[in-house]
Amino acid sequence: MQKKYKVLLIIIVVLIAFRILLPYIVLNYANKELASMQGYYGQVHDIDISLFRGAYIIDSIYINKVDTSNASQTPFLSAKVIDLSVEWKSLFQGRIVGEMEFINPKVIFTKDKAELAQVQKDTNDFRKILKTFMPLKINRFEIKNGELSYIDKTSQPKVDIKMEKTYIEASNLSSVQDTALLPSRVTARANVYEGVFRLEMKLDALAEAPLFDMNVKVEKTNLPALNDFFKAYAKFDVNKGEFNVYSEIAAKDGKFAGYVKPVIKNLDVVGPEDRDDKFLNKVWEQMVGLVGVIVKNRKQGQIATKIPISGEIGGANVGVITAVIELLRNAFIEALYPSIDQQISLESVEGANAEKKGFFKRLFKNDNKDKGKDDKESNSEKK
Numbered sequence: 001m002q003k004k005y006k007v008l009l010i011i012i013v014v015l016i017a018f019r020i021l022l023p024y025i026v027l028n029y030a031n032k033e034l035a036s037m038q039g040y041y042g043q044v045h046d047i048d049i050s051l052f053r054g055a056y057i058i059d060s061i062y063i064n065k066v067d068t069s070n071a072s073q074t075p076f077l078s079a080k081v082i083d084l085s086v087e088w089k090s091l092f093q094g095r096i097v098g099e100m101e102f103i104n105p106k107v108i109f110t111k112d113k114a115e116l117a118q119v120q121k122d123t124n125d126f127r128k129i130l131k132t133f134m135p136l137k138i139n140r141f142e143i144k145n146g147e148l149s150y151i152d153k154t155s156q157p158k159v160d161i162k163m164e165k166t167y168i169e170a171s172n173l174s175s176v177q178d179t180a181l182l183p184s185r186v187t188a189r190a191n192v193y194e195g196v197f198r199l200e201m202k203l204d205a206l207a208e209a210p211l212f213d214m215n216v217k218v219e220k221t222n223l224p225a226l227n228d229f230f231k232a233y234a235k236f237d238v239n240k241g242e243f244n245v246y247s248e249i250a251a252k253d254g255k256f257a258g259y260v261k262p263v264i265k266n267l268d269v270v271g272p273e274d275r276d277d278k279f280l281n282k283v284w285e286q287m288v289g290l291v292g293v294i295v296k297n298r299k300q301g302q303i304a305t306k307i308p309i310s311g312e313i314g315g316a317n318v319g320v321i322t323a324v325i326e327l328l329r330n331a332f333i334e335a336l337y338p339s340i341d342q343q344i345s346l347e348s349v350e351g352a353n354a355e356k357k358g359f360f361k362r363l364f365k366n367d368n369k370d371k372g373k374d375d376k377e378s379n380s381e382k383k
Contacts, residue, residue, distance in 0.1 A: 023047050026056065030133065034063065041066050041073060055085030058133070080104035084134045090176045097174045098136035102143045111152035139176050143168040155232035163197060166190040173205040182213060195221030195243070210251040210313055215340050217246045223267070236285045239271025248344035254313050257349045263304040263338045267292045295327055300335040
């Protein structure tokens with residue numbers, strides 16, 4: 001009996017020691033993985049493990065992009081907390097899947113370091129990093145108080161634009177609770193220079209080809225707050241104006257269809273702040289302001305158009321002619337209604353190019369006759 005007690009005591013001591021050492025073992029492994037990534041370098045400050053929850057918590061992580069020519073580092077991603085755990089409610093569905101929660105994450109895309117064309121590559125690389133930390137399939141993730149930035153230090157003036165207070169929730173990514181055609185859900189919102197960004201998306205996260213139906217809108221963004229961007233890339237600034245954009249996009253069988261509807265209200269390009277500008281800059285701003293006045297709908301005080309987009313994944317067809325027609329319609333015939341039009345669905349993808357109309361038929365069409373309704377339905381799910 002004494003031997004049995006001794007063996008039991010030894011086992012208990014070993015388990016306690018293992019539990020004490022486990023966070024340091026995991027932390028050492030994580031930092032080795034982050035330090036050995038191709039093109040990146042990262043570190044974790046600390047890791048806490050909760051065996052009762054089946055979770056571990058990453059405390060203060062950062063990942064930088066590394067310039068292979070000179071070994072310099074540029075901030076790419078950081079987060080105050082990443083909580084990785086088993087999604088217990090899915091166990092009742094007979095599935096073992098995980099969930100992730102990011103608190104105060106920041107993602108920075110820097111010109112010449114993380115070009116926008118490389119966003120997909122960076123996203124795929126980050127997925128590989130996450131698989132290192134979370135071996136389970138992710139069924140749900142949540143982002144709280146996130147920040148997304150684009151920085152161009154080479155421009156004059158320097159460009160630093162961002163989305164703040166970002167909240168994202170994606171659920172049922174592994175199709176545990178629902179087996180409908182589009183079983184997964186993604187919702188997002190963020191602050192954008194006094195305006196609000198919102199996204200609603202239904203998708204099949206397990207589909208081989210993209211399969212989704214998405215609504216996006218940005219409303220009441222203050223244009224003068226983006227003057228550094230305009231000065232750097234368009235060589236003019238804005239005295240007053242409000243930017244809105246509404247979009248619907250659906251994808252199926254490797255194809256997609258949708259539209260983007262930008263609406264600018266109360267635009268005023270030339271202002272008192274331009275009196276000290278160079279002569280050519282003044283001329284350019286006067287020309288931009290004049291064009292704005294010409295294409296503005298007087299009654300609504302807005303410049304707007306609707307740009308159809310369609311094609312196959314990897315190559316888009318942008319309806320430039322249609323965009324010009326819609327710009328003229330808004331200015332001289334009928335103002336575009338600032339809302340989601342509820343026109344795009346998975347069925348729209350198949351018939352995206354089915355209807356062809358002549359110039360004047362499209363110019364004088366009357367598809368806004370029912371758009372005077374309250375926009376309460378724009379945040380609801382599509383039928």
